[in-house]
Amino acid sequence: MNTQTYDTAEARWAAVQARDVAADGWVYATRTTGVYRQPGSAARLPKRENVEFFDSAEAAEEAGYRRSHRAHGDQVSAAAERAARVACACRLIETAQTPLPLADLAAEIGMSPYHFHRMFKAETGLTPSAYGAAWRARRLREELSSPHASITDAIYGAGFNSDSRFYEASGQRLGMRPRDWREGGVGAVIRFAVGQCALGAILVAQSQRGICAILLGDDPDRLVRELQDQFPKAEIIGGDAEFEQLVAEVVGFVEAPSMGLHLPLDVRGTAFQERVWRALREIPPGTTVSYADVAARIGAPKATRAVAQACGANHIAVAIPCRRVVRRDGQLGGYRWGVERKRELLRRESID
Numbered sequence: 001m002n003t004q005t006y007d008t009a010e011a012r013w014a015a016v017q018a019r020d021v022a023a024d025g026w027v028y029a030t031r032t033t034g035v036y037r038q039p040g041s042a043a044r045l046p047k048r049e050n051v052e053f054f055d056s057a058e059a060a061e062e063a064g065y066r067r068s069h070r071a072h073g074d075q076v077s078a079a080a081e082r083a084a085r086v087a088c089a090c091r092l093i094e095t096a097q098t099p100l101p102l103a104d105l106a107a108e109i110g111m112s113p114y115h116f117h118r119m120f121k122a123e124t125g126l127t128p129s130a131y132g133a134a135w136r137a138r139r140l141r142e143e144l145s146s147p148h149a150s151i152t153d154a155i156y157g158a159g160f161n162s163d164s165r166f167y168e169a170s171g172q173r174l175g176m177r178p179r180d181w182r183e184g185g186v187g188a189v190i191r192f193a194v195g196q197c198a199l200g201a202i203l204v205a206q207s208q209r210g211i212c213a214i215l216l217g218d219d220p221d222r223l224v225r226e227l228q229d230q231f232p233k234a235e236i237i238g239g240d241a242e243f244e245q246l247v248a249e250v251v252g253f254v255e256a257p258s259m260g261l262h263l264p265l266d267v268r269g270t271a272f273q274e275r276v277w278r279a280l281r282e283i284p285p286g287t288t289v290s291y292a293d294v295a296a297r298i299g300a301p302k303a304t305r306a307v308a309q310a311c312g313a314n315h316i317a318v319a320i321p322c323r324r325v326v327r328r329d330g331q332l333g334g335y336r337w338g339v340e341r342k343r344e345l346l347r348r349e350s351i352d
Helices: 009-017 057-062 071-095 102-109 113-124 128-144 151-157 163-168 170-174 178-182 220-230 241-255 271-281 291-297 304-312 339-351
Strands: 027-030 035-037 051-054 189-197 200-206 211-217 235-238
Touching (some): 009 051, 071 102, 102 113, 189 220, 200 220, 211 220, 271 291, 291 304
Antiparallel strands (some): 027 051
16 A cells, blocks of 8 residues: 655645645645645645645744635535545445455545545545445345345345355344344344333343343333334343343443443444444543544544434443533533433433
């Protein structure tokens, strides 16, 4: 892979000449006009001897330069072009019969592999490889939903070029064997129990792999229906006395967060969702971060909205602490289990 960066003046000037919209984080200024611009600006190119580079717009302004009147339009245009290139790449990934190598994909977009990889991840929050894997997993679920296609046909129809390559990771992609998933969870045994805690009704469910759901709400019956909808053909059975102890441990964690919760989790999500959920579990109790902070932590600073969506898709309340993510202005924002429950959980953590 090309590992070119913009650390040198020569590399930055080449980016300005190419009007490279993927080059960001720095600006160039023109001595004769006294203004600075983004490297992807469509403005007429100045002479090289009149150009100097700055690591940020703030640094350029401190040096006495002002922002170009066209700068906002340039930024909008550059953002639109980046979005168009990424959208084109996504369509190429989705329509390819087999996974495309990064070099081939970048060549189709007209960029170097390094710059394309960097731009794609910044725009989507995923690498091209991870996006392709998530798309194939989605296609696989759709193919398996067809009663007329064999499992082998579904695997190849989803873009996997061999049975063995797929089966190596089928548990991660589907959460269970493909035949079990196709049948809506048939063959999977999920134990559950419903209890009460300070936040209302709580349902805890466990598959063979670990805790697969912790649901909060006001109506116990509705929580059970939600679990059944998630696994419509699994064998869902009430937990025994031993399982009741596990539920008691979860309830105890809700009551006193400092106890910690150390249980195996059966986490099922897209590659991006799982990255977000791992980052959430690294946030210390009693602290909060913004959605933008989480996006930055996972290396996708522009994916704030996608981070919020991943928080909302979390089926394992409490154990994956999406409650610790708030808006940039400190407001609580949304919460799948209700804002009042979010407020109470944060209050308990702060005084625990």
